[in-house]
Amino acid sequence: MECQGKEKVQAYKIVFKDDNTGNENTVKSQEENPNAEGKDKQSIVEKKRKPFLVPVDKENNTDDLCSIIRKFIFKGEENMIILTGAGSSILSKEQKLEAKEKGIKGGKTMSELLECVKCCLGIEKGKDTGEQQLNKERCCSKKKEKNSYRLPQQIMDLFNTDKNLEEILSIVTNYVKVNEQLSSATDEVEKCRKFIKEVKKLIKRECTLKYDKDVFKHGEFLSKILSVRSQKNERLKIFTANYDTLFEQAASKEKIIVIDGFSYTEPRSFEDSFFDYDFVVRDNVRKLAEPVLVDSVIHLYKLHGSIDWFYSREDDEANNSKGGHKDTNRIRVTKGGRNSNADTDDFVMIYPATAKFEQTFTHPFFELYSRFMAELKKKNTVLIVIGFSFGDEHIKNAIYNAMKQNRSLKLVIVDPCILDTKQKEGECENSNELASNFRFLENLYEHELSRVLLVQSTFADFVNILHGEDSST
Incomplete structure (x- = not known):
């Protein structure tokens, strides 16, 4: 299959080489110490080495780049996590022209x-x-x-x-x-x-955006990922820091069921346990020991809330304590059913401010973040980060620590400015160094960096190369 958009995509691995220029970094690596015995034989050695970004297709032709990326993502994968930031909603120049003709705005x-x-x-x-x-x-x-x-x-x-x-x-x-x-x-x-x-x-x-499949790539992205993955894999899980509802609208267009932690009765209220539910084919449940799962189902976790989430204070008619009294101040999170004139105090959104870390530990954000942490610990997991700047320290630290603790976790970072750049008229001018927001990766051990792939690409161009052909071989 032709690899569309390959000329707009580049992928890199981080490697370290001995360097005597005096500008090198101190890098820790695990090596065997010939003078040590027993447990001390494997020791941590500090070396003066300089990080280099090496294109993965350096010794291959460009047609191989797409298959290299796809194999890295899908081979041996049992659990896939997607983490997206603003970059997945921002339009490229080509997309902006299409959007302008249709009167649609981007992120x-x-x-x-x-x-x-x-x-x-x-x-x-x-x-x-x-x-x-x-x-x-x-x-x-x-x-x-x-x-x-x-x-x-x-x-x-x-x-x-x-x-x-x-x-x-x-x-x-x-x-x-x-x-x-x-x-x-x-x-x-x-x-x-x-x-x-x-x-x-x-x-x-x-952040109130209208989805159009000819402008945004969310629907195509979900469909391509789901077409490659087996039913034996865990459900695809999308974690997003975005407030917009592009993934929800795209899933609806593609007839994909979304499990988002909200009930399926009105008013739709959030309950963490709903993520543990699933959709099965009912006719086969009684006949088979193991039920057949419905195709095209994803989990969606909105780490910073959503434009259609609201706090709601409701009387709880049920006896919620041994004393049997009614809690008149119970705060619930509901979805939809409120207009744009609602008070900002009722918006369930973590706004850009230093207090966002504290808000992460409040309802419902703590439950969502806990799910993210748990997924990172699972065996044979691949985490694809798209358009996320790593500005949230707690999320960045969670990923960094998971890379050190989970030896089967693979990390793919997709961003149009992987290399350190100078912004000029909205475009990236590349240097030969890693962009500052990704430099925390340089603190990983070399064997941990072997599980990291950096893809310099927009979200749209990345979707174009995700055909999945021969990805599992």
Whole structure:
């Protein structure tokens, strides 16, 4: 089968070579010490060695690249985990042209979201226009309001620095919290609180995307992966840090059943145990000792929440304690059934801020993150990371530790900027070094790095090479 898009894809392995230039890194490796005995024979040795990225097709022709990638992914795989970030929702130049003709928008990077916020504030990139106000008439919102309000000057000044949206939101949020603790309920504090709500609404709005199979690759991606995997494999599991519902919409178009932790009765409420349920062919259940599983079923775990998840306080009519009293403040997470005018406090989303690590340990995020940790420990697992920047330290550390502890875990990272790059007009100019957000991999032992494959590719181009032909051989 022809390997489409191969000219846009490159794959690398990280190797270490002895280097005497004085610029090398200290790398730990496990080697046999001839002067030691017993358990000490295998000892950890520190060497001065320099990391190099070696193309996997260096000694092969480009047609072999696709089969090399597919074999690495599928050979011996029993459990497949997909972890996606914003890169899976962001459109390439070609996709943007198609989307523009159809009036469809793609996902935004954090820097693009920051520009949207700046637009709302009337701040031009790199300089202050002097307007110094949140003017909703100029905001990227479809619904325009007439009123505007001023923000404290020290907050406005943050937008003229090199701070990203996550850092700015963290500072503003902490500013409000500190003043609340000091019982300093000033007008400025209230304006900052209102600003936070507006940014949350903006993020939710910009992440509300309409799926089109000619623009987005999510449906094709799911179908190709499922077509290759055997029923003997565990269910395909998608973990995503994205708020959008592109995977849900794509699965619906492809007639793929999604197990997402929510009940199938209304109102749809979250319960972690629903991930342990499955779909079987009922006619065969009574005849066969082992039931036949329904094809095309996936698990979807939204680590940072979703635009269609809401907190709901409901009376619990059931006796939920030995005393038999009714809990009138039980907080549930429900899906759908709420409009865009809902209060931002009801949105079940971990927003970009330093507090996101703390939120990970609250309901329902703790249950979702625990599932991710558990999957990484399973035998013969392959983790494919697509468009994820590794900005979340707890997720990055979980993957790093799993690579050290689970000797059968394979890691594939798909990103258009695997190599250290300089951004120029939205394009990547490559260097010969690993991009900074992936350099944590250089701390792995050499035998652990043999289970890592780095694929420089957009999500769309990666999907094009996933034919799966001869992948299991």
